[in-house]
Amino acid sequence: MKIESDKDFGTRECPSCATDVEINHNRCPICGYEFPHPTPRQKNMKLWGAIIMLILLGLLLLGLW
Ligand SMILES: [Zn+2]
Known part of the structure; x- marks a missing residue:
């Protein structure tokens, strides 16, 4: 069995460079895009x-x- 759903839950796609960023990171490590605070x-x-x-x-x- 795969536990990929957990991974999907923990990341979000950066709208600027389409990198998967961890949900607890407010800033994209690649391009520096700042996610709006939930x-x-x-x-x-x-x-x-x-x-x-x-x-x-x-x-x-x-x-x-
Ligand atoms: Zn980015």
């Missing part, structure tokens, strides 16, 4: 968006009944 807030925003949508949907259904 924002964990966006995940929370998505979660809150889903919760608000559910609440709105619930209110809508309550209003219809």
Whole structure:
């Protein structure tokens, strides 16, 4: 069995020179391209968006009944 999926998870392609850069490296070692910092807030925003949508949907259904 190969464990290539783990490798894929740990790297990202540099948009400047297409080199696979480790995910914990913020800068490409080949061309020096700086990756934008991942924002964990966006995940929370998505979660809150889903919760608000559910609440709105619930209110809508309550209003219809
Ligand atoms: Zn690069």
